[in-house]
Amino acid sequence: MFCDRDCNPQPVREQHNPFDMLSLWPFWICPGKGCSILEYWIIQAQENPAAPRNQPGRREWRSNSLAETLADRGHDVVRWRSAFSHQAKSFLASGNTDQKHDNYVQRFIACPPYQRHIGPARLFNHRALGRNFLSVARNARRPDLIHVGNVPIALAHAVTRYGKMAGCPVVIDIRDLWPDVYADLLPSRLSGLRDPLIANLHALSFRLKWALRNATAVTALTQPYLDWALALAGRDQTDKDAIFEMCYPRFGAVPPSTDLDTLRARLNLTPQDQIAAYLGNIGHQSDFQTVIAAARRLADQFPNFKVVIAGSGPREDELRQQAADTPSVIVSGWLEGQEIAALLHIADIGLIAFHPVPNYLLNIPNKFSEYLAGGLAIACGLGGEMGALVDETGCGFRYPPRDGETLSNKLAALLSDPMTLKKMGSQARSLHAERFDGAQVYPAFADHLERLAALPKDDAL
Numbered sequence: 001m002f003c004d005r006d007c008n009p010q011p012v013r014e015q016h017n018p019f020d021m022l023s024l025w026p027f028w029i030c031p032g033k034g035c036s037i038l039e040y041w042i043i044q045a046q047e048n049p050a051a052p053r054n055q056p057g058r059r060e061w062r063s064n065s066l067a068e069t070l071a072d073r074g075h076d077v078v079r080w081r082s083a084f085s086h087q088a089k090s091f092l093a094s095g096n097t098d099q100k101h102d103n104y105v106q107r108f109i110a111c112p113p114y115q116r117h118i119g120p121a122r123l124f125n126h127r128a129l130g131r132n133f134l135s136v137a138r139n140a141r142r143p144d145l146i147h148v149g150n151v152p153i154a155l156a157h158a159v160t161r162y163g164k165m166a167g168c169p170v171v172i173d174i175r176d177l178w179p180d181v182y183a184d185l186l187p188s189r190l191s192g193l194r195d196p197l198i199a200n201l202h203a204l205s206f207r208l209k210w211a212l213r214n215a216t217a218v219t220a221l222t223q224p225y226l227d228w229a230l231a232l233a234g235r236d237q238t239d240k241d242a243i244f245e246m247c248y249p250r251f252g253a254v255p256p257s258t259d260l261d262t263l264r265a266r267l268n269l270t271p272q273d274q275i276a277a278y279l280g281n282i283g284h285q286s287d288f289q290t291v292i293a294a295a296r297r298l299a300d301q302f303p304n305f306k307v308v309i310a311g312s313g314p315r316e317d318e319l320r321q322q323a324a325d326t327p328s329v330i331v332s333g334w335l336e337g338q339e340i341a342a343l344l345h346i347a348d349i350g351l352i353a354f355h356p357v358p359n360y361l362l363n364i365p366n367k368f369s370e371y372l373a374g375g376l377a378i379a380c381g382l383g384g385e386m387g388a389l390v391d392e393t394g395c396g397f398r399y400p401p402r403d404g405e406t407l408s409n410k411l412a413a414l415l416s417d418p419m420t421l422k423k424m425g426s427q428a429r430s431l432h433a434e435r436f437d438g439a440q441v442y443p444a445f446a447d448h449l450e451r452l453a454a455l456p457k458d459d460a461l
Contacts, residue, residue, distance in 0.1 A: 038144040039076040042067040046086040069442040077104035130158035145169045145453040157207040174220040174229045177359045224362035247441040248369040255342045263342040276349040282313030286353040293404030344374030356382040372432035377424035395427040
């Protein structure tokens, strides 16, 4: 445990393990007792750094908001991330760098760049993150608890190794079903190979299994995600494990009219337009073809209906080409926080267009809660966790995957019925307030980590 800076922590060596060089490193511990100020490391490699709190349209990110919440309670917090931005494919910092951010420290980990989402260069990046984390961590003051994302696996493994040797509790946060997601990339003609491929991926995932088995606890976005992790760990759920939804802040004041006008001018929209919005990565995880097909069907009947696909990614140029003959589909490119706030205000419908693969069927990603916060009716193209919530709460409708005709018919019925559209939007806001409001989720999340950090060493490790 650490108290405040006056305690003069001293280096000690843990028991030597001849098979692990970590055991040769000194770890800094505090001789004091009864400390109320703890140190937390919140580690998520690829989440964007937080914008200033007073920035209009500021977006919440899970790890950043958790770091802020703990720091607001008076704790010392270090928020670790990659120095290379996965989204922008550019460097945010040079080498291992610390920056003061609001009330916590933002620590960048040196690593090599990559340009493709899948390939050897990204694997080299992940391995470098793990090595460089260990290099920096061995010279840092030991924290009282580490919370780390399960992706990349090399980093989660390195963090758990550090925690094991330093006597520090480690909590792994399940954000994606890695490495199972790679099986989702198989073309449909090879779908019969999916289960054997997953079996082989699990057999090769010894680092992930070891990390999950040796972590103090696991947190996850949904119960199925937690079950997946515990199955890999080979253990049952305990009260140390917990579920905290991917949340989004409640909407405050209406964006300034100048922001709305500027966005409409940029996207060639009018105040009379009815808008279905997609916000997110323009990659292979979403079925844009079905959305475009539905927009084509509706073009004559609903000339004021527009589909705005906002974001960036490897398929952005391809998507523009596919939608070139459909003026009602607007591929906006990357939008900043203020622009996203404006789009969520003027939009009516939020598109959940993910392919029906386990990584999304078992998950409730941030786009779902973002649409709920904006009061958008949900057009959901899959079942699973999100589809079940849509059915249970009436916050939108579901359509079969890859069925543009059904999607267009359901959109037409909704666009023709303003009362139902308004009711779905109201249900969306209610669901957000009940389960996905960051003002409720993050304090509960911080409470849980504080409880784990306060456990006796024999119970926490």
